[in-house]
Amino acid sequence: MANTNTAGKPASGGLGRLFIRKSVEQMHAEHAQGELKKTLGPLNLIFLGIGCIIGTGIFVLTGRAAAEFAGPGIMISFVITGTLCALVALAYAELAAAIPVSGSAYSYSYASMGEIVAWIMGLLLVLEYGLAASTVAVGWSGYVVSFLADYGITIPAALTAAPGVEVTDHAGAVIGTGAMNLPALLAIGAVTALLVLGVSESATVNNVVVVIKVSVVIAFIVIGAPYVNPDNWSPLIPAQVPPPPEGSDMSLWGQIGDALWNVVTAQNTAQYGVGGLIAGAATIFFAYIGFEAVSTAGAESKNPSRDMPIGILGSLIVCTILYILTSAVLVGIVPYTMLNNPAPIALAVNEIGLPWFATLVKIGAIAGLSSVMLVLLYGQTRIFYTMARDGLIPSVFASVHKKFKTPWVNTILVGILAAGFAGFMSLDALANLTNVGTLAAFAIICITVLYLRFARPDMKRPFNMPLPVMIGVATLGALMCVFLLMSLMAHVPTRNFFLIYLGAGFLVYFAYGMWNSKLAKGQIVRGHEDVDPVR
Numbered sequence: 001m002a003n004t005n006t007a008g009k010p011a012s013g014g015l016g017r018l019f020i021r022k023s024v025e026q027m028h029a030e031h032a033q034g035e036l037k038k039t040l041g042p043l044n045l046i047f048l049g050i051g052c053i054i055g056t057g058i059f060v061l062t063g064r065a066a067a068e069f070a071g072p073g074i075m076i077s078f079v080i081t082g083t084l085c086a087l088v089a090l091a092y093a094e095l096a097a098a099i100p101v102s103g104s105a106y107s108y109s110y111a112s113m114g115e116i117v118a119w120i121m122g123l124l125l126v127l128e129y130g131l132a133a134s135t136v137a138v139g140w141s142g143y144v145v146s147f148l149a150d151y152g153i154t155i156p157a158a159l160t161a162a163p164g165v166e167v168t169d170h171a172g173a174v175i176g177t178g179a180m181n182l183p184a185l186l187a188i189g190a191v192t193a194l195l196v197l198g199v200s201e202s203a204t205v206n207n208v209v210v211v212i213k214v215s216v217v218i219a220f221i222v223i224g225a226p227y228v229n230p231d232n233w234s235p236l237i238p239a240q241v242p243p244p245p246e247g248s249d250m251s252l253w254g255q256i257g258d259a260l261w262n263v264v265t266a267q268n269t270a271q272y273g274v275g276g277l278i279a280g281a282a283t284i285f286f287a288y289i290g291f292e293a294v295s296t297a298g299a300e301s302k303n304p305s306r307d308m309p310i311g312i313l314g315s316l317i318v319c320t321i322l323y324i325l326t327s328a329v330l331v332g333i334v335p336y337t338m339l340n341n342p343a344p345i346a347l348a349v350n351e352i353g354l355p356w357f358a359t360l361v362k363i364g365a366i367a368g369l370s371s372v373m374l375v376l377l378y379g380q381t382r383i384f385y386t387m388a389r390d391g392l393i394p395s396v397f398a399s400v401h402k403k404f405k406t407p408w409v410n411t412i413l414v415g416i417l418a419a420g421f422a423g424f425m426s427l428d429a430l431a432n433l434t435n436v437g438t439l440a441a442f443a444i445i446c447i448t449v450l451y452l453r454f455a456r457p458d459m460k461r462p463f464n465m466p467l468p469v470m471i472g473v474a475t476l477g478a479l480m481c482v483f484l485l486m487s488l489m490a491h492v493p494t495r496n497f498f499l500i501y502l503g504a505g506f507l508v509y510f511a512y513g514m515w516n517s518k519l520a521k522g523q524i525v526r527g528h529e530d531v532d533p534v535r
C-alpha cells in the first residue's frame with residue numbers, strides 16, 4: 001500500500017517526508033481508545049506538578065547558584081526563571097487542553113511541525129525527564145548519606161558518588177573519591193517498581209509525599225524568617241568577579257548590555273554582577289522543571305480539557321511563591337559565599353541552632369526528591385509509550401501489563417537507563433544537560449502553539465488567550481529560552497555532549513524510526529491494532 005498521511009493522501013517524498021504531520025483529530029481518536037486508566041483529577045494533577053517541581057532545584061542547586069553566580073540576587077534569578085516558565089506554562093496549558101494525550105510536547109510537535117521535529121522533541125524530552133530523574137536521584141543520595149551520618153551510619157565514600165567525584169565530610173574536607181553512587185541506583189530501582197504497579201497507586205503515594213515536603217518548605221520559611229540578617233542581602237547584586245576592564249560602563253544598563261553580549265557569544269560564565277544573575281537563572285532553571293510533566297498525563301486525566309490547565313498553572317504558581325520566599329530566607333541566614341553545599345537548607349537550619357529541624361528538613365528533602373523521581377520517570381515512560389505506538393521506537397515500549405495497565409517493559413527499561421546515569425555521572429553534569437534539553441524543548445513548544453494558532457484556527461481550544469496576547473507570550477517565551485540555553489552552552493563539555501547526543505539521535509531516526517513510522521505507512525493506532533485510515 002502506498003504511504004499515506006492522516007488525510008489518506010500519499011505522503012510527501014524527499015524532504016517533505018520528514019515533515020508529515022499527525023492530525024489533531026487522529027490524536028483525539030487514539031486518546032479515546034487508549035488502554036491507560038483515566039484516574040487523575042485536578043487536585044491529583046496539581047500535586048503531580050508540585051511533586052515534580054519542588055525537589056533538587058530548591059533543596060540542592062539553590063545554594064550552588066547563590067555561591068557561584070548570583071549571590072543574594074538569587075531571588076532575582078528565581079523571578080527571571082519563574083517569568084520564563086509562566087510564559088511557557090501558558091503555551092503548555094493551551095496545547096494540553098486542546099490535545100489531551102500522552103506524549104506531552106512530543107505529541108504537540110507531531111501535530112504541528114511534523115515527524116522529524118517530533119523526533120527531535122522526543123530526544124530532548126529524554127534529557128528533560130529521564131536524565132532529570134537521574135539528577136534528582138543524585139541529590140536524594142546526598143541527603144540520605146548526610147541523614148544516615150547523623151546517626152553514625154557511614155556509607156563508604158566510594159559508593160556515594162560518581163567515578164572521579166570528590167566526596168567531602170560535614171566540615172568540607174575531602175574523604176575520598178567516588179566509584180559508584182549506590183544510593184542513587186537503589187532509589188531509581190524502588191521508584192521504577194512502584195510505577196510498574198500503577199499510576200493511581202503512584203499518585204496516592206505522591207500526594208502524601210507532596211504534603212510532607214511542602215510542609216517542610218513552609219516551616220523553613222516561617223521558622224527561619226526571624227533569624228534573617230538583612231545585612232546578608234547587601235549588596236543584592238555583588239560586584240563582578242573578576243572586575244570588568246578599566247573604563248567599562250558600570251551603569252546598570254551597561255552591565256545589562258555586557259551580560260547580553262556574553263550570552264549571545266556563549267561566554268556567560270560570570271560570577272556575580274548582572275551576568276551572574278543570568279547564569280544563576282540558567283542554573284536554577286532545573287528547579288522549575290516539572291510543571292509541564294502534568295501534560296504527560298493527558299491520557300490518564302478524567303477531564304483533561306478542564307483539568308490540565310489547572311494542574312499546569314496551579315502547580316507553577318504555588319512553587320514560584322515558595323521558591324522566592326525560600327531563597328530570601330536562605331541567603332538571609334547564611335552568607336551566600338558559604339552556600340556551595342549539597343544540603344544548603346539543612347546548613348541554614350544548623351546555622352540558627354536548630355539541629356532537630358535540620359533532621360526534619362533532611363527527611364522532607366528525602367521524601368520530596370523521591371516524589372520528583374517518581375513523576376519524572378512517569379513522564380518519560382509515557383513519552384516512550386506514545387512514540388512506540390507511533391512506530392518510531394520498538395513496539396516493546398508500548399506493551400501494557402494485563403493486570404496493572406501500565407507500560408511495564410518500557411518502565412523497567414527506562415529505570416535501568418536512569419539508574420545507570422544516576423550511578424555514574426556527577427550532579428553538575430546531569431543538571432546542565434537536563435537544563436539544555438528542557439530549554440530547547442520549551443522553545444519548540446512556544447513555536448508550536450503559535451504555528452497551530454495560524455495553521456488550525458478552527459481547532460477547539462478549551463483554554464486560550466486572545467491571539468495578540470498569545471503571540472507576545474509565545475515569542476517572548478521562545479526568546480528567553482534561547483537566551484538561557486546559550487548561557488549554558490558556554491560550558492564546553494555540556495555543549496559537546498549535547499551535540500553528539502543529537503547527532504546519534506538523528507542516526508537512530510534514519511536507521512529505524514523513519515522506516516517504521518505508522519503515520520508514513522498510513523496506519524492509525526488504536527489499542528494494539530493498526531488499521532488503515534478512513535478514506
